[in-house]
Amino acid sequence: MMTDEEFEELAAADSVGALSDDERRLLELEAARDPRRAEQLLEARLAAAAFAETVPAVDPPARIRAQLLDAINDEPPARSRRRRPWFVLAAAVAGLAVIGGGFYAVATQFMRPGAVVALDEIESATDAASASADLPSGGEMTLHWSESLGQAVMTAEDLPDLADDEQYEMWFVRAEGPVSAGLVDHDGAHPTALIDVEMQEGDIFAVTVEKTGGSESGAPTSDPLVVIETS
Template identity: 35%
Template structure:
């Protein structure tokens, strides 16, 4: 099993949607490749985030009526009549006694050399199931949003998987730790923080590459309700840059330069 197949199984495991064979293959692959556990954490975090961020909605009463109507239209199978036996045949069976039943055991594959069945058809069925759930109660979320992780999460994963991945951290005045992740080979950099203070209305956090004495705008971001943020820096970082964050008016600094002192600055050299 390759890492991409394992990543697919990790999503199915997080959704509790694997068959027994797939679950067994997943556990064996994880035991043999513990370095793949970041796929497990990512899948679990994504499912948990979706579950926590969406309020359930009571489905309309018409949905139940429509489903029952559709069920009533399905052809119903009638019970097949029991084969008639003559009294003589029954007597013969009684005389012969009870014949031992042959036990048939299907072989179980303990290890899969290719994909373990979590393929296109399974994904299509799972997506269809989610589509039904979304129609009934989660109208604000689309299937594509569920299966497509945010760009910042994808970038962070690519950085962490790169052989030249690096990181550095700095602590904000309130104790919040911000960590910059970057990789020269991918040309990407991401800032991750947990517990950033909530901003006043009309303001936003802005990222900067500070190159020598020159600040270079690298995008804006807003933490979630818990103060967590994973933000991609726009542009390519250079060796020795400092990654800084300032508080700016909504939309970012109007003149392209910081209007406040940095709330955090992460040295990358």
């Protein structure tokens, strides 16, 4: 599991566009699992975008990226380590003043939730697919996936509210049994949730109601709310 320090370092690097696609996807997955980390990531991106918006756009020096990466990777004394990510972020944003509006456009793009980013990637894939099932409330749940990307996202319309001590948990049902695919942060009737395990061919998608935090046994404890076949 990613530590808080590792997450903060990646968030700082992300805010200045210094992550690879794989690193950014890992960061988005961590943020999707933890509301506290999601807020930290958003704050980092907003800080970078707000600063960049206040300066004019000019061509950056060729050395600027190398300098920023050196600053991000530079290890400080142990007593200042906890402050390093946000100090680096401030220094990096200051250095990016020469980039101006162009960087702001990139940062704005990065501020979208991880599930939304993944859904866009899935829908742009050549093998994009989706399947839906009706909800008892009269709404609908849809699973969007791409086998080539190994990614899946759940969207829902009119998802019923739950008790304070309950939470929706997603599952992939396979020959060897059900595998938890993550929890749904149900903060509205139309949630979008990123599946946090790689999808496999023939997976059956299901959603159950569990205690907050998910099933302690690692297996569903209630009948599925919906079942969606992916093949």
